Amino acid sequence: MRVLIADDRPRSRQGLRALLATQLEIEVIGEAGDGREALQLVEESRPDAVVMDARMPAMDGLTATRAIKERWPEVRVIVLTMYGSHRANAIASGADAFLVKGCPSEELLEAILNPEQRERSRL
Helix, strand or coil: CEEEEECCCHHHHHHHHHHHCCCCCCEEEEEECCHHHHHHHHHHHCCCEEEECCCCCCCCHHHHHHHHHHHCCCCEEEEEECCHHHHHHHHHCCCCEEEECCCCHHHHHHHHHCHHHHHHHHC
16 A cells, blocks of 8 residues: 655654554655645655645645545545544545544554445444
């Protein structure tokens, strides 16, 4: 599973990269600091999934999610944010899953590695 991390905070990206590195099935193929960069990297590398923060400069994560799902619907987007209030907008933007930062790491890994299970639990 090839994963792109999109978050404007370097510490958040580092933490996610460290968590994802514990899984043999996951390869982090890149990091983006804003939505525009995320779009560029998705176009260049076509990841299987993007872990996307909702609030970022230049282009927010929800706008980037909408653009990714319009152009590459097969790319899964997991919105991971500090703000639970973004849930409805994230789903409306086409996010495949929505999680709040600080959730158990197992939930994030499940959303990435077992998309069918995550979608069932989201409904």
